[in-house]
Amino acid sequence: MFQRRRFIVTIGIVCMMVLGIGVVIVMQVKNGIFQSAQELRTMRVEAAKLEMERKDIERYRSFVLQKGSEWQSVNALFVNAETPIDFVEFLEEVAGKSGAVFSINPGERRAEEGERWPFMRFQISSSSSYLEFLKILYELENSPYLITVEGVTVNNSRLLPQQGQPSGIAKNLPQNPEGIVDFSISFKVYVR
Template sequence: MTLKTKINLSIVAFIILTIFIIVFLIPHLFSEIKKSSRELISQKEKLAEFQAMTEDLEKFKSDYPEIKENLEKINILFIDPEVPVDFISFLEKTSNNCKVKLDISLGLPQKIEKDPWPSISLQIRSASSFSNFLRFLEKLEQSSYLIEIQNLSIARLSEMELTQPFPQTELLERLVSGDVKATFSIKVFTK
């Protein structure tokens, strides 16, 4: 082989090697750089998110003593769905204070799609003077519980209802003509 042929072969080999590097190695390096860049950006975003969460947590820790009282008040708005004894005791105490006789039927806890919280429905039958009944409703509305009064039906008691021969319920005892009987539902929101 002559020197010229060796030089030509060396140049061809160099060109082939250069093309090989350009075609195969450089794109691979660029793809690795892009992949590493994406991972770095992703980790920076996660770090920024974590720092924001940490700042929010620190802010909440500093604000918590101020809002603790309000959170406790909000918690009182909702009754315990498993044991609604406190709410029923409240109803009985309020009805006694207002001189309203009550008959309470408790429903099952439910979650209605349009409501923001789960609830329990109570069916209540009552009898009293009209003014006492209005006082009772007013106290219910002003109570610390989150309630919604539904399906209210009020009717005046007639003399016939009070003197019927069949056994009267305890609800109608010691009432006079002109007093009212009411049936209504209460939706009480639960925890």
């Protein structure tokens, strides 16, 4: 009887140990499965992101292929900031058409808050007839470049005071037969 009890106790202890080891093994397997499932979810999310990025790149490529020429024409609106030679040649062409000689003062490339694109400030000064000045202003406003005119100053420097008036006062403005004016135009030109 004693041996039988001992045998039952031993079998009970062995069963408890096997059960304990079984529980530990089941818990390890369960944790491994949960960890693998989490890694699988993470991989699926990453795969979905990569697939979306691939589709975006494909859409961008097809867009560029369809609209490539339009991109080039939009890019042509902006002046090269390092060497604005094309823009200066444009200004010289405008001056040549009007018969005026420009004094061109370029500024540095700047990017200010509130502006969509970086820009350079330019100022041109010259003398010409008022009609030619208006043509120059029209040419600038309708130029092939993206320009914002900031300020225009026009002075009729050929006015002379009438006899008997102190110099500097021109009441009944003497005639300026040529209509010659001195002008200065300051503007921003947007750059790449």
